[in-house]
Amino acid sequence: MGDQQQQPVQRNVSNVKVFLRVRPFNEREVKEGSKATLVCDYRDHVVMLQKPKEKCSGKDTDKKYFQLDYIFSPLATQLDVYRLAAAPLVEQVFDGYNGTIFAYGQTGTGKTFTMTGNYAIPESRGIIPNTFTHIFAQIANSSEDRSFIVKVMYLEIYNEEVRDLLGADPNKKLQIKERTDIGIYVKDLTGFTVDSVDSISQLMERGNKNRITRSTMMNNVSSRSHAVFTIVVETRHRDKNQTTVGKLNLVDLAGSERVNKTGVSGIGLRESGSINQSLLTLGNVIQALVENKSFVPYRNSKLTRLLQDSLGGNSKTTMISMIGPAESDYEETYSTLRYSHKAKFIRNFAKVNLEEGGLIERFENEIAELQQKLSLLTMVSDQPKAQKKKNKTDADIEKIKKAEAEMLRIEGEKRELEERMAIISKKIICGGENLLEKAQQQEFLLMTSGEELENLDKSHQALEEQFNRMTEEKIDIEEKYSSLQEEDMDLTRKIGMMQQRIKEAKDEYADKEHEYQREMEALNDNNRLLIREMQLSGLMIDYYIPLEYKKLIQNYCTFNNDTQEYQLQGVAYTGNNMRKRQTVTEDEALISFEMKQVYHKYPEKKKVTSKRSLLKAYSAVPKPTR
Numbered sequence: 052m053g054d055q056q057q058q059p060v061q062r063n064v065s066n067v068k069v070f071l072r073v074r075p076f077n078e079r080e081v082k083e084g085s086k087a088t089l090v091c092d093y094r095d096h097v098v099m100l101q102k103p104k105e106k107c108s109g110k111d112t113d114k115k116y117f118q119l120d121y122i123f124s125p126l127a128t129q130l131d132v133y134r135l136a137a138a139p140l141v142e143q144v145f146d147g148y149n150g151t152i153f154a155y156g157q158t159g160t161g162k163t164f165t166m167t168g169n170y171a172i173p174e175s176r177g178i179i180p181n182t183f184t185h186i187f188a189q190i191a192n193s194s195e196d197r198s199f200i201v202k203v204m205y206l207e208i209y210n211e212e213v214r215d216l217l218g219a220d221p222n223k224k225l226q227i228k229e230r231t232d233i234g235i236y237v238k239d240l241t242g243f244t245v246d247s248v249d250s251i252s253q254l255m256e257r258g259n260k261n262r263i264t265r266s267t268m269m270n271n272v273s274s275r276s277h278a279v280f281t282i283v284v285e286t287r288h289r290d291k292n293q294t295t296v297g298k299l300n301l302v303d304l305a306g307s308e309r310v311n312k313t314g315v316s317g318i319g320l321r322e323s324g325s326i327n328q329s330l331l332t333l334g335n336v337i338q339a340l341v342e343n344k345s346f347v348p349y350r351n352s353k354l355t356r357l358l359q360d361s362l363g364g365n366s367k368t369t370m371i372s373m374i375g376p377a378e379s380d381y382e383e384t385y386s387t388l389r390y391s392h393k394a395k396f397i398r399n400f401a402k403v404n405l406e407e408g409g410l411i412e413r414f415e416n417e418i419a420e421l422q423q424k425l426s427l428l429t430m431v432s433d434q435p436k437a438q439k440k441k442n443k444t445d446a447d448i449e450k451i452k453k454a455e456a457e458m459l460r461i462e463g464e465k466r467e468l469e470e471r472m473a474i475i476s477k478k479i480i481c482g483g484e485n486l487l488e489k490a491q492q493q494e495f496l497l498m499t500s501g502e503e504l505e506n507l508d509k510s511h512q513a514l515e516e517q518f519n520r521m522t523e524e525k526i527d528i529e530e531k532y533s534s535l536q537e538e539d540m541d542l543t544r545k546i547g548m549m550q551q552r553i554k555e556a557k558d559e560y561a562d563k564e565h566e567y568q569r570e571m572e573a574l575n576d577n578n579r580l581l582i583r584e585m586q587l588s589g590l591m592i593d594y595y596i597p598l599e600y601k602k603l604i605q606n607y608c609t610f611n612n613d614t615q616e617y618q619l620q621g622v623a624y625t626g627n628n629m630r631k632r633q634t635v636t637e638d639e640a641l642i643s644f645e646m647k648q649v650y651h652k653y654p655e656k657k658k659v660t661s662k663r664s665l666l667k668a669y670s671a672v673p674k675p676t677r
């Protein structure tokens with residue numbers, strides 16, 4: 052299987068999917084009045100394993116919990132198991148992926164029942180025969196620009212020897228080999244190309260007859276070997292000019308067993324030893340893979356070597372673990388659950404297997420060559436026959452005989468070519484070809500309607516999940532909403548405070564404005580008073596002081612920048628100095644000070660009314676005497 056392109060191969064990383072199937076109580080267990088050792092939570096896929104009463108210590112450890120990918124109850128049908136655990140992998144084989152489904156568990160728990168079942172009763176058919184119907188239905192439903200070759204192989208590992216269940220000699224020991232391009236394979240294993248459900252089913256039945264089984268105390272028909280039924284689907288995608296090859300391994304393991312429980316002896320004892328040994332190695336491989344160890348003991352058993360690609364390699368893998376419900380199987384069930392739970396953590400790296408020059412291409416080329424030969428022969432045989440002469444010579448008769456013999460030979464060769472072409476053409480199945488019998492079609496319909504049910508189930512589940520999600524979202528929104536409400540309340544409170552502050556500021560502004568108006572009015576009043584006073588002073592000066600005095604006085608008047616007042620020079624010559632100085636009370640001084648600052652404050656009438664009149668009180672200018 053060489054990769055067509057040199058681009059890096061895209062690997063699909065996926066964990067091993069682990070399904071659990073619980074077998075119903077069997078006849079023996081019912082007779083013995085066995086108690087159940089399990090309680091399953093089918094919704095959350097959790098199984099609780101309870102220690103038998105006599106072994107209980109009263110501690111929490113008496114109960115063990117395991118979560119798996121899915122749990123099938125004892126009521127689950129073969130189709131339920133097929134649809135959920137197998138169908139998705141079968142479909143991926145058509146995309147060029149390798150897939151492995153293996154049944155694991157203690158002896159007598161239902162591995163063969165799950166993988167093979169009873170072919171004679173359609174509803175009891177197991178995964179392997181249901182896969183046949185699915186594969187051919189898939190081909191019938193695919194587009195016409197696809198062609199397929201389906202090939203099957205069937206082997207068993209018995210006492211650490213690989214045997215070909217479909218080979219001429221089932222006792223012949225085969226060898227497991229490895230190649231970088233195709234991975235692990237069994238050398239000289241017989242492969243059969245099949246073109247119908249019947250042909251593949253016949254091969255399965257033939258192989259099953261060759262499988263070694265034995266009656267034990269635990270199982271009337273106990274498989275003494277691990278069996279691997281392999282279906283290879285080569286798909287030629289004409290539209291993409293690409294060929295993919297997907298390989299599906301359907302594995303029915305022999306069950307682990309306790310010799311004292313199964314009651315085997317002699318050959319059975321040896322079988323038991325090698326079964327347990329290989330299952331122990333399988334457990335060690337699972338352990339090593341889960342712990343990410345650099346060394347994984349694949350080579351310690353034929354089983355693990357053969358399953359190397361399926362465990363941590365190029366494959367999508369599903370494990371179906373079988374357990375019995377009875378308390379008497381507690382230890383074995385515990386062991387199965389422990390390994391199954393571990394297997395969930397194994398990571399596989401599947402890739403699409405692209406094939407260059409696959410079987411389909413080779414067969415198609417061969418058919419083209421055969422067709423060419425056939426048309427040449429037809430041309431020869433269609434050549435006009437020699438004219439019939441009335442009087443034939445011996446030589447003529449000889450010639451005719453030769454020609455007839457040649458014709459016969461050509462016809463024979465033509466027939467052979469046609470047969471060969473028919474055989475080869477039969478191997479290639481075209482997409483859209485209806486390969487299912489009516490009954491099988493009905494079965495497939497049953498499966499698809501089951502699929503619809505499952506889809507309904509899934510959509511119901513999805514709706515439930517959506518509902519839960521929405522409820523969570525609602526709670527989330529409500530929480531956010533209430534926190535928003537709180538925030539809103541907080542903001543409203545802050546806005547109220549701000550509005551209050553704005554109102555206060557506005558009031559203050561109005562007060563200030565009012566005050567300013569009042570001040571302005573006071574100033575204006577003051578100004579008016581001053582003007583009046585100045586008018587009075589001017590009138591008195593003009594009236595009482597002669598002009599020459601006035602000019603004289605003006606000449607003596609200088610403005611003092613420091614005090615910002617007019618001062619009289621040579622006051623010594625004035626009569627005012629001779630006058631007894633009127634004492635200015637503290638109050639008056641204060642008033643005079645205040646008057647400089649606060650104009651709207653009116654002094655009492657009796658006291659100094661203005662600066663100027665204050666100044667006047669100290670005037671050094673003599674009053675004219677007339």
Ligand SMILES: Nc1ncnc2c1ncn2[C@@H]1O[C@H](COP(=O)(O)OP(=O)(O)OP(=O)(O)O)[C@@H](O)[C@H]1O
Pocket residue numbers: 073074075077125156157158159160161162163164165270272273274275304305306307373
């Ligand atoms: N889910 C089931 N429903 C009904 N019967 C079942 C179921 N599972 C198993 N059985 C019955 O239990 C018996 C033992 O089953 P089976 O042979 O498949 O076990 P096993 O695990 O393959 O055992 P071993 O490892 O010994 O080969 C069979 O008679 C089978 O029909």
